[in-house]
Amino acid sequence: MADIAQEYLDLLERPVFAHLGTVRPDGSPQVNPMWFAWNGSALLFTHTSSRQKYRNITHDPRVSVCLTDPENPFRYLELRGTVTAVRPDPTGAFYVELAARYGQPTAPPPADAAERVILEVAIERARGR
């Protein structure tokens, strides 16, 4: 696992939006805002198995994640890593857990729960700015 400088760990612990970069099958980049959780060694995202990002990471599991401090956009943590696991989340339980982390403590499971997956991203490089 990458070393992450102590002074940037708050960006992993706070519910800031991640901007997730993936590469489309044609080799062009894609960036989307995402919820995430950090388990101390990997980033976890909720996603569905029917969208473009899922096709992207199936084709190439390398990702880039930018966590920008909403209170000071000049301060950010840039992470590079690889999707190492995709786990089914057919009840949407992890979606509900993330919704609570992002200020929606009573969110119901999503309508697309049956297609929900948890993406686990191992971090290989980290750079704070």
Add this chain to the structure above:
Amino acid sequence: MADIAQEYLDLLERPVFAHLGTVRPDGSPQVNPMWFAWNGSALLFTHTSSRQKYRNITHDPRVSVCLTDPENPFRYLELRGTVTAVRPDPTGAFYVELAARYGQPTAPPPADAAERVILEVAIERARGR
């Protein structure tokens, strides 16, 4: 040029931070927060000719840009495009102009002005969410 839905034009006009996705020469993605300006048909970024992102776009000019509404991160505009021009900005004048757009009206030219360039990105696809 791509059609951009009227209700998302504010994200191009307001000084929100852009998250710029590029592809590294090894094919992996990179995401960074950036200042930008919109001239009505292209996005303009200030950058330098000595950084990784510059090597990326020289290798592959396709980029993705995500403009997330800071007041509602569920609302965003995802743009895909191509770097169509790189113009020298050796006095840093465009950097100073962008600094003013982002709330720093008295910013001096940057120390690396000699290396500054303006990246012009033509938008091919736009999708608001």
